[in-house]
Amino acid sequence: MDSFDLGVEASQHIIVLCFYPRDGAPVCTRQAIEFSDHDQAFSDQGAIVVGVSPDDCLTHAAFRDEHGLSIRLLSDEDGEVSRLYGVWEQGEGGRARVRRAVFVIDRQCHIQQAYLDINAHGFATEVLKQIRKLARKPHGNRQEHGRDA
Numbered sequence: 001m002d003s004f005d006l007g008v009e010a011s012q013h014i015i016v017l018c019f020y021p022r023d024g025a026p027v028c029t030r031q032a033i034e035f036s037d038h039d040q041a042f043s044d045q046g047a048i049v050v051g052v053s054p055d056d057c058l059t060h061a062a063f064r065d066e067h068g069l070s071i072r073l074l075s076d077e078d079g080e081v082s083r084l085y086g087v088w089e090q091g092e093g094g095r096a097r098v099r100r101a102v103f104v105i106d107r108q109c110h111i112q113q114a115y116l117d118i119n120a121h122g123f124a125t126e127v128l129k130q131i132r133k134l135a136r137k138p139h140g141n142r143q144e145h146g147r148d149a
């Protein structure tokens with residue numbers, strides 16, 4: 001991955017990729033608001049927060065506007081990106097759903113940290129601490145996972 005469709009050069013930023021099941025769900029909403037509340041702190045560290053769900057762009061826009069979100073939201077309607085990151089799963093009754101997960105990706109597009117099935121209040125602060133550690137390293141490293149994003 002050399003760049004994101006958001007017009008962002010991946011090599012210039014640390015990416016916080018947040019997968020979530022759907023816009024408007026209580027936990028998803030709380031976490032999106034928390035990440036938005038810390039958006040400037042992430043930006044100060046050279047990081048961009050991107051939320052990804054199967055919702056379409058119009059649903060994302062309404063969700064963003066209703067809650068005053070500043071993080072970027074990407075639509076993964078077909079689940080292709082969610083499958084690549086291993087967070088797409090079959091739910092009850094055969095319905096597909098996305099696991100709540102966050103991936104911290106360094107400037108070389110390596111996954112530095114993966115948080116799976118997160119559900120904690122204040123989680124954005126925990127991720128921000130990880131970003132601050134990573135931002136101090138000029139080019140990141142592959143110590144934790146060493147996987148390419």
